[in-house]
Amino acid sequence: MAEKRLAIWVVVEQNQGKLASVSIEVLGQAARLVETASALSGGVAVVLLGDQVGDLAEELSAYGVDQVYWVDDPRLKHYQNDSYSGVLQRLVEREKPDILLFGATGAGEELAPTLAARLSTGLAAHCTGLDVNADGQLVMKVPAFGGRVLGEIFCPNTRPQMASIKPGTFTVPQRRAGRGEIVREDASSLLLDTDIRLTTVDVLQSEPLGLPLEKADVVIAGGYGMGSKKNWGLLEQLAAELQGAVGCTRPALDEGWTAGEHTMIGTSGKTVRPKVYLGCGISGAAHHAAGIKDSGVIINVNRDALAPAHAYSDYCVTADAKKVVEALLEEIRRTKNEKRGR
């Protein structure tokens, strides 16, 4: 039987033996493209680098992939730009895939452009959509001009066509019945001593408090209109009462009111799709709105009746956000107390 060409490769990310969710999200898109794009011939491969990550190779083989390229070496335990881009360059030059996809995480945002430069090809970063046109070219969709237009980027003259995809843009696909082939690569021929210029000794990670934004059914988002760190505390109380998570806009982050950059929503932050999104004191700039467009019910509280946020909301409240949040907290607590008293 003729070998199946592997047109799309997904470079997956693992941190301390755990797969990044965005890698699986991207795998789902790669599988969708090979199944639906008639102009694209070939299958899907994933590339996994790490140390003793055979169980992850097994796990990945269940997501509709034809092949898992697995490169295992103690020197690949932690992501390093030089070593990872060196291994990937040699593998890509040997196998010549058409398309190379990454998650736009901190590591992915560094690795993808480094590899693109080493391979002298193009990269579209932070894509929110992927397609294949009638000529078999990858259509990489990237929000531009603050999310007002969706630019379509092509890479017609060089290969591979490379894209990084924002975490949370796509849903995690289901595992499939069949399994892809796992090919353990000889690390010594792909990883050279000259690649090891830096070594990560250890990774210390502090766990963010509370529910991650991407997993919350209720997102309470605050903007510059919340006015102060003290008022911000009200949003945190409301999120706690509703078992939700607090998100923010860029100005609220810059003011230092928030829990950190990981809570920013929008084109340079996270994409969320909660059942309920409540925006408080947010103008509704396209940069922020792009990150919430797939939410269930969108409610915004803004004292300006003409704020752009009101235009894309299911419910608009023209009022002082602090007062509305205080009133909600009071009502929730009163109802809870009543139930307890019964």
Ligand SMILES: Cc1cc2nc3c(=O)[nH]c(=O)nc-3n(C[C@H](O)[C@H](O)[C@H](O)COP(=O)(O)OP(=O)(O)OC[C@H]3O[C@@H](n4cnc5c(N)ncnc54)[C@H](O)[C@@H]3O)c2cc1C
């Ligand atoms: C390249 C680039 C990328 C960006 N990426 C992002 C991103 O990912 N995410 C993001 O959020 N931003 C991003 N921004 C910034 C973005 O363009 C906007 O400036 C930002 O979203 C506005 O935040 P805001 O709504 O909190 O503030 P403002 O625009 O200042 O709006 C504050 C709102 O609060 C209202 N308000 C004031 N007081 C009250 C009150 N007491 N009660 C109720 N309402 C009140 C006002 O009427 C106003 O509408 C980006 C900008 C650039 C240039």
